[in-house]
Amino acid sequence: MTHAALAAAHITVRYAGVVALRDVTIxxxxxxxxxxxxxxxxxxxxxMRVLAGxxxxxxxxxxxxxxxxxxxxxxxxxxxxxxxxxxxLSLVPGFSATxxxxxxxxxxxxxxxxRRATRARAERAIDGLGASIDLDTPVERLSxxxxxxxxxxxxxxxxxxxxLRVLILDEPTAILSAHETDALHARLVVLRSRxxxxxxxxxxxxxxxxxxxxxxxxxxGAYVGGGTIREFPPATLIxxxxxxxxERRSWRAPAEMVPGSVLLEVDRLATxxxxxxxxxxxxxxxxxxxxxxxxxxxxxxxxRAGEIVGLVGLVGAGRSEVALALIGAMPxxxxxVTLRGAPFRPRSPRDAVRAGIGFVPEDRAASALMPRDxxxxxxxxxxxxxxxxxxxxxxARERAMTHQWVEALRIKTPSIETPVRRLSGGNQQKVVLARxxxxxxxxxxVLIVDEPTRGVDVGARTEIYDxxxxxxxxxxxxxxxxxxxxxxxxxxxxxxxxxEGRIVGELTGADQTAERVASLMVxx
Amino acid sequence: MSALAGxxxxxxxxxxxxxxxxxIGILGVGMTAVILTGGIDLSVGSGxxxxxxxxxxxxxxxxxxxxxxxxxxxxxxxxxxxAALAVGxxxxxxxxxxxxxxxxxxxxxxxxxxxxxxxxxxxxxxxQAVSDLPAGFNWLGQGIVFGVPVPxxxxxxxxxxxxxxxxxxxxxxxxxxxxxxxxxxxxxGIDTRGVTLGTYVANGLLVGLAGAVLTARLGxxxxxxxxxxxxxxxxxxxxxxxxxxxxRGSVLGTLAGAVCIxxxxxxxxxxxxxxxxxxxxxxxxxxxxxxxxxLRHRGRT
Numbered sequence: 096m097t098h099a100a101l102a103a104a105h106i107t108v109r110y111a112g113v114v115a116l117r118d119v120t121i122x123x124x125x126x127x128x129x130x131x132x133x134x135x136x137x138x139x140x141x142x143m144r145v146l147a148g149x150x151x152x153x154x155x156x157x158x159x160x161x162x163x164x165x166x167x168x169x170x171x172x173x174x175x176x177x178x179x180x181x182x183x184l185s186l187v188p189g190f191s192a193t194x195x196x197x198x199x200x201x202x203x204x205x206x207x208x209x210r211r212a213t214r215a216r217a218e219r220a221i222d223g224l225g226a227s228i229d230l231d232t233p234v235e236r237l238s239x240x241x242x243x244x245x246x247x248x249x250x251x252x253x254x255x256x257x258x259l260r261v262l263i264l265d266e267p268t269a270i271l272s273a274h275e276t277d278a279l280h281a282r283l284v285v286l287r288s289r290x291x292x293x294x295x296x297x298x299x300x301x302x303x304x305x306x307x308x309x310x311x312x313x314x315x316g317a318y319v320g321g322g323t324i325r326e327f328p329p330a331t332l333i334x335x336x337x338x339x340x341x342e343r344r345s346w347r348a349p350a351e352m353v354p355g356s357v358l359l360e361v362d363r364l365a366t367x368x369x370x371x372x373x374x375x376x377x378x379x380x381x382x383x384x385x386x387x388x389x390x391x392x393x394x395x396x397x398x399r400a401g402e403i404v405g406l407v408g409l410v411g412a413g414r415s416e417v418a419l420a421l422i423g424a425m426p427x428x429x430x431x432v433t434l435r436g437a438p439f440r441p442r443s444p445r446d447a448v449r450a451g452i453g454f455v456p457e458d459r460a461a462s463a464l465m466p467r468d469x470x471x472x473x474x475x476x477x478x479x480x481x482x483x484x485x486x487x488x489x490x491a492r493e494r495a496m497t498h499q500w501v502e503a504l505r506i507k508t509p510s511i512e513t514p515v516r517r518l519s520g521g522n523q524q525k526v527v528l529a530r531x532x533x534x535x536x537x538x539x540x541v542l543i544v545d546e547p548t549r550g551v552d553v554g555a556r557t558e559i560y561d562x563x564x565x566x567x568x569x570x571x572x573x574x575x576x577x578x579x580x581x582x583x584x585x586x587x588x589x590x591x592x593x594x595e596g597r598i599v600g601e602l603t604g605a606d607q608t609a610e611r612v613a614s615l616m617v618x619x
Numbered sequence: 620m621s622a623l624a625g626x627x628x629x630x631x632x633x634x635x636x637x638x639x640x641x642x643i644g645i646l647g648v649g650m651t652a653v654i655l656t657g658g659i660d661l662s663v664g665s666g667x668x669x670x671x672x673x674x675x676x677x678x679x680x681x682x683x684x685x686x687x688x689x690x691x692x693x694x695x696x697x698x699x700x701x702a703a704l705a706v707g708x709x710x711x712x713x714x715x716x717x718x719x720x721x722x723x724x725x726x727x728x729x730x731x732x733x734x735x736x737x738x739x740x741x742x743x744x745x746x747q748a749v750s751d752l753p754a755g756f757n758w759l760g761q762g763i764v765f766g767v768p769v770p771x772x773x774x775x776x777x778x779x780x781x782x783x784x785x786x787x788x789x790x791x792x793x794x795x796x797x798x799x800x801x802x803x804x805x806x807x808g809i810d811t812r813g814v815t816l817g818t819y820v821a822n823g824l825l826v827g828l829a830g831a832v833l834t835a836r837l838g839x840x841x842x843x844x845x846x847x848x849x850x851x852x853x854x855x856x857x858x859x860x861x862x863x864x865x866x867r868g869s870v871l872g873t874l875a876g877a878v879c880i881x882x883x884x885x886x887x888x889x890x891x892x893x894x895x896x897x898x899x900x901x902x903x904x905x906x907x908x909x910x911x912x913x914l915r916h917r918g919r920t
Contacts, residue, residue, distance in 0.1 A: 424806060448808025462806055465799030467867055476796060476807045479789050486788045530807065 100292035106155035148172030176260035178250035355400030364430035392596035405587030453531035521555025649822030657865030665736035667845030670830030675840035677702035711823020760835025798865025
């Protein structure tokens, strides 16, 4: 039995008392691609961070080739020949590919950059990938796929004493087109044949089936299965990944319920890229790339009072852009939107709020919360005007209102004055929801929620579903954007499927199956 | 040493300290709000000079036009104060529009304004002090009410109003929200541009007031008045615990910061410390305050 290039045994990690990873063991072998799968919040990122030295485990050990190792910083892991390619690439936008590849380890003599050696190293790395990229172009002008190649080349060029031995990729294809994905896979196969151990984290099970040799499945921070890919075809992985209690419950409206009047009618909506990337013409949730995602080409749908409609599709299909265009956070280039029978053309989110449309963005920390401010301040942000007279906030009413919603949504917080960043992800999300529920003027008629339970623990998840269903029952129209199909199935009365900027299908009732959705999501 | 302490704690000296920080304090209220939005204003020192010069010129213009009988009129006083406030507000509108609407970096816009306003102050005054101001105007800087100098009253009022607006009103909350997370504030329907613009205009009004008070105290408008004040004001704000990144801090902290720096200056003066060394000591104290704040935060996270 050969030793694993990198082995992690019995890893446990806690964040602020919450167990993110419980007793997980994984072995990465040289010359093999190991897939890591699991739902959002299953602990994949945490495990990758441990393997890449970005986080020390609270318990458990790491070993390389059978020898125990300890990483205190990512730099230690780099020196041992381990590199992680993050979802958000860590390139300096204004630097050329060459400059990025040698970044932090520039060949130099007496502190003067050695241009020739730099060039040679960058070329070697790019050639090693079999990629063709103009090494002098600033990476901000490269496509996302090319940037990813630069990132991998950077890992390959790393001057570790033993060379690169382990490559960790976090959702590398989430932002790539099918064609680009194939190209990436071809490179990875080459790297595998050179004896690299590769950890490949992905949501896309079909890819894993084609590419990987081994697979490990995580759920709720624990190892729930794994082995060779032959033993685990995609059909067997899904039940392992989503085997949570939730899928057995449903939050859908009862079949006999008739949706109310039409609230929102969207007809052939389209968006375009912003003219200047640095202007805040659109608020991109920071998790998503600033370029590369598809803009909305054509989206038409209807949202009625009392229903929860899900907008599903792969990352980059243009789902968030539909929401941003609807609330006026992003310019639209075509199409009409009718709100309660009247044309609706918001110039900024302010117009949407005044029309009774609420929006919960995908990335809480970047676009929703003021992390250092209290639960109270974050909860009353939208309704503040209504809690004030002549501009002076009625503090007693503000506190009472906050208490009321903290209780109603069961937000677990030491006090309403606690900074919201100290709360768990689930409770933070409830605060953002509460912001829109606090009696507003005008009352909320449409709520758009982008990824309602991203980074939310299992318990809070069901409570959030309860809240959204209650809201719909009280005649609000709820539009959910989600990457979590289990969530979409359990919660939504109707699903709209997006692909490459278009709404390509609508599924209701019995048609709302994972297979139907998946077949619409992926171009055939 | 005890003689020194006695000198320091005498009522007269304490009022001296208060008077010495009055102008910095008034500016500190506006600067706190600006920094809370995540901005900065480097032009306040020049703004003080320009508004003072324009105020003095306005007083003279009205005076020569109206007063022939010699009886003191209130008109020149109002004209002077109004001119100072208008000049300050105009600077605020300039900065506010550039920052909020055109999204130019506040640092650069106000750096430009620093130069422009200083130049205009010299141009308008031909580089000379403008003196012979109406007595009513000078009262703003030299008057005493209930034993306390008028500038100290004005500063106290500015801090009171500033505290109330920031801590108790929707506008104040929105200032914190814009600085705390502008994208979140915008998506929550807050008029982030309006809030930012309004904050710079309010700050401009305070600059105008500070210019009037300083001019009145000196009894003359001097084109190089307020030189380097921007740094003293920012120091007071930062020592008072307001984060330069925005969203965090209060005018009470700024008051404490201004008092701390003013007291230190005064004590070093009384102790006959070499004035050159005084600057060094003040700098070191600012550094310690800022580092202390960093360490406190690191301890918590």
